[in-house]
Amino acid sequence: MLHLGLLALLLAAHFLLPAYHHGNLARVMVLASYALAYNLLFGYTGLLSLGHALFFAAGMYGMGMGVQHLGLGAGAGLILGIGSGAVVSALVAALALRTSGVAFMIVTLMFAQAGFLAILHFGAWTRGDEGFVLAQAGRTLWGMDLSAPGTRYLAALALFSVCLLLSLALVRAPFGRVLVAIRENEERVRMLGYDTQAHRFAAMVASGTMAAAAGAVYGMLFGYVGATFASVQYSILPLLWVLLGGAGTVLGPFIGTLFMFYLIDLGSGLTTAYMLIAGVVLVGLTLFAPQGIMGEVRRRLWRGLP
Amino acid sequence: MEFGPHLMLATLEGAVTAAVLALTAAGLSLVFGVMRVVNIAHGEFFMLGAVLAWWVTQAVAGPWGFALALVVAPLLVGALAVAADVTILRRLSYDPERTIVATIGLLYILQQLTLMTFGPDARPVVAPFNARIALPWVERGPEGWTLIWPWGLGTTSYKLAVIGAAGAVLAALWLFLARSRAGLVMRATQADREMATAFGVPVERVYALTFGLGAALAALAAVLIVPIQQAHYLMGADPLLLSFIVVIIGGLGSLPGTLLAAVLIGLSDGIISVFFSPTLAKILATLLVALVLVFRPQGLFGARGR
Amino acid sequence: MSLLSVRGLTRDFDGLRAVDGVDLDLAAGEVRALIGPNGAGKTTLVGMIAGRIAPSRGRVILDGRDITRLPAHRRMRLGMAYTFQITSVFTGLSVAENVWLAARRRVRGAGLAQAVRAALARVGLEGRADQVAGDLAYGHQRLLEIAMGLAQRPRLLILDEPTQGLSEGEIAAFQALVRDLAGEVTILLIEHNMAVVMALAERITVMAGGRILAEGTPPEIHANRAVQAAYLGGDDAADC
Numbered sequence: 084m085l086h087l088g089l090l091a092l093l094l095a096a097h098f099l100l101p102a103y104h105h106g107n108l109a110r111v112m113v114l115a116s117y118a119l120a121y122n123l124l125f126g127y128t129g130l131l132s133l134g135h136a137l138f139f140a141a142g143m144y145g146m147g148m149g150v151q152h153l154g155l156g157a158g159a160g161l162i163l164g165i166g167s168g169a170v171v172s173a174l175v176a177a178l179a180l181r182t183s184g185v186a187f188m189i190v191t192l193m194f195a196q197a198g199f200l201a202i203l204h205f206g207a208w209t210r211g212d213e214g215f216v217l218a219q220a221g222r223t224l225w226g227m228d229l230s231a232p233g234t235r236y237l238a239a240l241a242l243f244s245v246c247l248l249l250s251l252a253l254v255r256a257p258f259g260r261v262l263v264a265i266r267e268n269e270e271r272v273r274m275l276g277y278d279t280q281a282h283r284f285a286a287m288v289a290s291g292t293m294a295a296a297a298g299a300v301y302g303m304l305f306g307y308v309g310a311t312f313a314s315v316q317y318s319i320l321p322l323l324w325v326l327l328g329g330a331g332t333v334l335g336p337f338i339g340t341l342f343m344f345y346l347i348d349l350g351s352g353l354t355t356a357y358m359l360i361a362g363v364v365l366v367g368l369t370l371f372a373p374q375g376i377m378g379e380v381r382r383r384l385w386r387g388l389p
Numbered sequence: 390m391e392f393g394p395h396l397m398l399a400t401l402e403g404a405v406t407a408a409v410l411a412l413t414a415a416g417l418s419l420v421f422g423v424m425r426v427v428n429i430a431h432g433e434f435f436m437l438g439a440v441l442a443w444w445v446t447q448a449v450a451g452p453w454g455f456a457l458a459l460v461v462a463p464l465l466v467g468a469l470a471v472a473a474d475v476t477i478l479r480r481l482s483y484d485p486e487r488t489i490v491a492t493i494g495l496l497y498i499l500q501q502l503t504l505m506t507f508g509p510d511a512r513p514v515v516a517p518f519n520a521r522i523a524l525p526w527v528e529r530g531p532e533g534w535t536l537i538w539p540w541g542l543g544t545t546s547y548k549l550a551v552i553g554a555a556g557a558v559l560a561a562l563w564l565f566l567a568r569s570r571a572g573l574v575m576r577a578t579q580a581d582r583e584m585a586t587a588f589g590v591p592v593e594r595v596y597a598l599t600f601g602l603g604a605a606l607a608a609l610a611a612v613l614i615v616p617i618q619q620a621h622y623l624m625g626a627d628p629l630l631l632s633f634i635v636v637i638i639g640g641l642g643s644l645p646g647t648l649l650a651a652v653l654i655g656l657s658d659g660i661i662s663v664f665f666s667p668t669l670a671k672i673l674a675t676l677l678v679a680l681v682l683v684f685r686p687q688g689l690f691g692a693r694g695r
Numbered sequence: 696m697s698l699l700s701v702r703g704l705t706r707d708f709d710g711l712r713a714v715d716g717v718d719l720d721l722a723a724g725e726v727r728a729l730i731g732p733n734g735a736g737k738t739t740l741v742g743m744i745a746g747r748i749a750p751s752r753g754r755v756i757l758d759g760r761d762i763t764r765l766p767a768h769r770r771m772r773l774g775m776a777y778t779f780q781i782t783s784v785f786t787g788l789s790v791a792e793n794v795w796l797a798a799r800r801r802v803r804g805a806g807l808a809q810a811v812r813a814a815l816a817r818v819g820l821e822g823r824a825d826q827v828a829g830d831l832a833y834g835h836q837r838l839l840e841i842a843m844g845l846a847q848r849p850r851l852l853i854l855d856e857p858t859q860g861l862s863e864g865e866i867a868a869f870q871a872l873v874r875d876l877a878g879e880v881t882i883l884l885i886e887h888n889m890a891v892v893m894a895l896a897e898r899i900t901v902m903a904g905g906r907i908l909a910e911g912t913p914p915e916i917h918a919n920r921a922v923q924a925a926y927l928g929g930d931d932a933a934d935c
C-alpha cells in the first residue's frame with residue numbers, strides 16, 4: 084500500500100540521491116519520526132502540546148549522557164534514551180492531563196521550558212549551552228559505524244519505518260479509533276464506558292517515548308547533543324510540520340517535515356532570519372489551510388486516507 | 390556589602406523589574422480577560438517598543454527624543470497590533486487553540502523581521518536623566534542607631550522615575566477601566582460577549598482596540614526599561630515568560646491579581662537572582678506556573694473557576 | 696428488589712438547589728417516565744445517576760451496590776447506558792463506527808460486527824451504516840443515539856428527551872421500539888411529550904422545584920390535583 088510504497092521509495096533514494104540530499108533526507112527522516120510522534124498526540128488525540136522538545140531532548144540527553152558519563156555503547160545508550168523519554172512523558176502526562184485546552188498548552192510549554200533551563204543550569208553534566216560531541220563509541224551499533232553516510236541513512240530509514248508502521252497500526256487498532264472518538268467528543272466516549280483519561284495517558288506516553296527515540300537516534304546519527312534541541316523552537320517545529328503536512332494523517336508528518344526542511348534550507352541561503360518562513364507558514368496555515376497538505380488530499384480526493 | 394544593604398539593593402532593583410513587569414503583564418491580562426485569547430507574540434510587542442525607541446532616539450537626540458519615543462513607540466506598536474487583530478485573529482473567530490498557533494507565527498514574523506532590519510546586536514539607548522542617588526542604611530553603633538552610606542548602595546533618579554511612571558500608567562489604566570465609558574464597554578464585553586452584542590456593543594471593534602491597548606502597554610514598558618537594559622531582537626522572550634507567570638498566578642483576567650502577582654514575582658525574581666542563580670530562579674518560576682495551572686487553575690486570586 | 700435506588704440525592708449549584716433530597720426506586724424491567732416542568736431538576740437528577748454530575752449529598756445504588764463514588768465510565772460498565780438530551784453522536788464518523796464504539800466494550804472479535812448490525816437493524820438504520828453521522832437528518836441521529844444505547848446491552852437505559860425533534864411517524868416507531876424492549880431492559884426516560892409518556896410508562900415520577908411531587912401509574916398521575924396544578928395546567932390538550 085501507500086505507506087510501504089513510501090518506504091520503498093526512500094530505500095531506492097538511498098542508492099540514487101547525490102550526497103547533499105542524501106544527508107538531508109537522513110535528517111528529515113529522523114525529524115519526521117519526531118513529527119509522527121507529535122501527530123499521535125495532536126492529530127489523533129487532539130491534544131496540542133507546546134512542550135514536546137522536552138521528550139525529544141530527554142531521549143537525546145538520556146542517550147548522550149549515558150554514553151558520555153557512563154561509558155555506555157550505542158545500544159545501551161539508545162535504550163537509556165528511550166527509557167528516559169518514557170519516564171519523563173509519564174510524569175508530565177500525570178500532571179498535564181489534569182488540564183485541557185489552553186491550560187494544557189501552557190503547562191506543557193512550562194515543563195519544557197523548565198527542562199531547557201535545567202539543561203543550562205546543570206552545565207557540569209550537560210555542557211549547557213554549548214552541548215557536546217558524542218564519542219564514537221556511542222555511534223557504533225553492532226559493529227556498524229552510524230556516522231558513515233550510508234549506514235546513517237539506513238539507520239534513519241529504519242527508525243522512520245518503525246515509527247511509521249507503528250503509527251499506522253495504532254491508528255487502525257481499536258485504541259486509535261477510540262482516541263479519534265475522544266478527540267471528537269470526549270464526554271460521549273466516557274459515557275460509553277471508556278476510561279478516557281487512561282487512553283489519553285497512554286497516548287501521551289506513547290507520543291513522548293517515540294519522540295525520545297527520535298531524539299536519541301538524532302544524537303547518535305549526527306553526533307551532537309545540544310540545548311537547542313530542548314528549546315521552544317523544537318517544540319514549535321513538530322507542530323509546524325504536522326500542521327503543514329496534515330494533522331491526523333499518517334503520511335502528513337513526513338510531507339510536512341520534508342517540505343519545511345527544504346523551505347528553511349532555501350531560506351537560510353538567503354538570510355539569517357529564515358525562521359521568518361516558519362512564521363509566515365504558521366499564520367498562513369491557521370488562516371487558510373488548517374487541514375494541511377494531506378488533510379486537503381483526504382478532503383478532496385481520497386476520503387479513506389488514514 | 391553586608392546582607393541588609395544587599396537585600397535593600399536587590400529589593401530596589403526588584404521594584405524596577407516589578408514595575409515594568411506589571412505594565413507588560415497588565416497588557417497580557419487585559420487581552421486575555423476581554424478577548425479570552427492567549428497572545429504568544431506579546432513579548433515581541435514589548436521588543437518592538439524598545440527597538441522603536443532606539444530608532445526614535447537616533448533620529449531625535451536628548452531627552453526630547455526619549456519623550457517622543459515614549460509617545461510614538463506605544464502608538465505604533467498598538468496600531469500594528471490592531472492590524473494583526475483585524476487581519477488574522479478576527480478571521481480565526483478568536484478560537485483559542487488556533488489563535489495561539491497564529492500568534493506563534495506572528496512571533497516569528499515580528500522577531501525575524503526585526504533581526505533583518507535592526508540586526509543581531511544589542512544597542513543602548515541613553516536615559517533622559519540619570520543622577521546617582523546614594524541610599525542610607527541603619528547601623529547599630531556605640532551611640533545607638535546611626536545612618537551610614539554603604540558604598541554601592543544606591544539607585545538612580547531614572548530608576549525611581551520608572552517606578553513612578555509605571556505606577557502612574559497603571560493608575561490611569563485602572564481609572565480608564567473603572568470610570569470611563571470605553572472602559573465600561575470593555576468590561577461589559579469581558580463579562581458577557583453575547584449580551585454585549587445584543588446591546589449593540591461593536592464587539593469586534595472593542596477587541597481590536599483591546600488588543601492594541603495590550604500591545605501598547607507592553608511597548609511602553611519596554612521604552613521605560615530600554616535605557617537600563619538595551620534593545621535586542623531577542624529581548625521579548627523573558628518578558629513573555631514572566632508576564633505569563635504573573636498572569637497565571639495572579640488569575641487570568643483579574644487585573645488586581647495581576648498587579649499583586651507582578652509585585653511579588655518582580656521582587657522575588659530580583660532578590661533570588663541576586664542571591665542565587667537567575668537560571669534557578671527561572672526554573673522555579675516556570676515549574677510554579679505549571680503546578681498552579683494544574684492544581685489551582687484560578688490562580689492565587691482567581692477570577693471565576695475558569 | 697429494585698435495580699436502581701436513589702436516596703436523598705441532592706445537588707447545589709452556587710446557592711441554587713437544583714435537586715433536593717430525592718428518593719427513587721426502579722424495579723428491574725420497569726419503564727419509568729420522569730416528567731416535570733422545565734427547571735424541575737430532571738436532567739440534573741439523571742446526570743447524577745449516570746455519573747456525569749457529582750451529587751452534593753445522597754447515594755446512588757445499582758443492584759445493591761453503592762456506586763455514588765464511581766466515575767461515569769465505570770457505571771456504564773456495570774450496565775448503564777445514557778443517551779444525551781442534545782444529540783451527541785460522533786458527527787465525523789460513520790454510522791457503523793458510532794455503533795461499533797458503543798458495542799465494542801462489551802463484545803470483541805467475530806461477534807462485534809454482528810452486534811453492530813443488530814443494533815442498527817433494531818432502530819431501522821441498517822441501510823445507512825456507511826453514511827457519515829453528521830450528514831443524517833436530526834431524527835435519524837436520535838435513532839443512532841438509541842442504537843448506540845442498545846448496542847451496549849444495558850440493564851438500565853437512560854433516555855433524556857428521546858422524542859424531541861422527531862416527526863409523528865418517528866415517534867410511533869420509537870414507541871414500538873420501547874414496547875419491544877420492555878421487560879428486557881429497565882428504562883428511565885425523561886419526556887415532555889405527554890402522549891408518549893401515557894402510552895409507554897408503567898409508572899411516572901413527577902418532579903417540580905427539585906423535589907418529587909408525585910409518583911404513580913399513569914391514571915393516578917393523570918388524576919392527581921397537585922400535578923395538574925403544577926404541571927399539566929389547563930392547556931395540555933394532547934393528554935389521553
